[in-house]
Amino acid sequence: MVAPGANITELDFSEQVPLTLKQGLNVINLSYGLEEPVSGYRLEQSIVDAxxxxxxxxxxxxxxxxxxxxxxxxxDIDFLSLDLIGKQSAIFVGALERNGTPENKAKLASYSNYAGSDSEVQNQFLTVGVDSDKIGLSGTSVAAPVVAGYAAILGSKFTSATPTQIANQLLDTARTDTLLNYNPATYGRGEASLSRALAPVLIR
Structure with a gap:
């Protein structure tokens, strides 16, 4: 719904075949976790490698x-998350109760995991609003595809940008003035802002 013009392919994580990337910008949404080491799973190991x-x-x-x-x-612990820490084009996405504004700041949803004390996680952590009263859905599995849509939209403007540049643009342009008691241990880089990410003529 965020990027309706994008070509969307469903990835069945129960089929343990290595990830196949297509030509152009690939944006992979991971709205699931893995409770066993990634090394035992061909698909997830290929995701971490990519x-x-x-x-x-x-x-x-x-x-x-x-x-x-x-x-x-x-x-339990999510081994897929553990193995994505510090990987250059991976973004962790937490859920806010709703989108925030400077006048009406948002807070992290009570269920959402947060960035924590690890500076590497903080550096690759974004949040986005999930208004469950309006959409009838909740969870970080709903928040993550919103950011995936933002990445696809950025790729349609910055056509020569690499996946890492797209990820960094989203992280670098996140807002902190829309969040209640902003702290990187809670919110990471802040609330994703598509308008800020799209603002420059080009990105490096």
């Missing part, structure tokens, strides 16, 4: 355990 190489933009749902991305929730 994020390390900056071959596509990856938007990863931060999780819904009300904990830091890299910690246990109910005795």
């Amino acid at each position: 994020a390390r190489a900056g071959a596509a933009v990856f938007t990863k749902a931060a999780g819904n355990g009300s904990v830091a991305v890299d910690t246990l929730a109910d005795g």
Whole structure:
């Protein structure tokens, strides 16, 4: 719904085949977690390898355990998130209760995982509003595809930009003035702002 002009392909994570990228900008939304080491899964290992190489933009749902991305929730940990920490074209996405404004600041949804104390996670963590009362859905699995849509829109303007440049543009233009008691340990880089990300003539 965010980028209706994008070519969308469904990826079935139950089929353990390596990720196949298409020509042009690839944006891969990861609205799921993995509770076992990535090394045992061909698809997820190829995703981590591609994020390390900056071959596509990856938007990863931060999780819904009300904990830091890299910690246990109910005795489990998301190994896919752990392996995406520090990868150049991966973005973790947390959920706000709604989109914020400077006059009406938003806060993190009570269920959403947050960035935590790891500066690498903070540096690649964004938030976006999920107004469950309006859309009937909630969770960071709803927030992540919004940022994926933003990345696709950026790619349609900045056609020569690399996936890492697109990811960095979203991270670098995030807003902090729309968030209640902004703290990078909670909100990472801030609230994703498509208008700010699209503002320059070109990105480097």
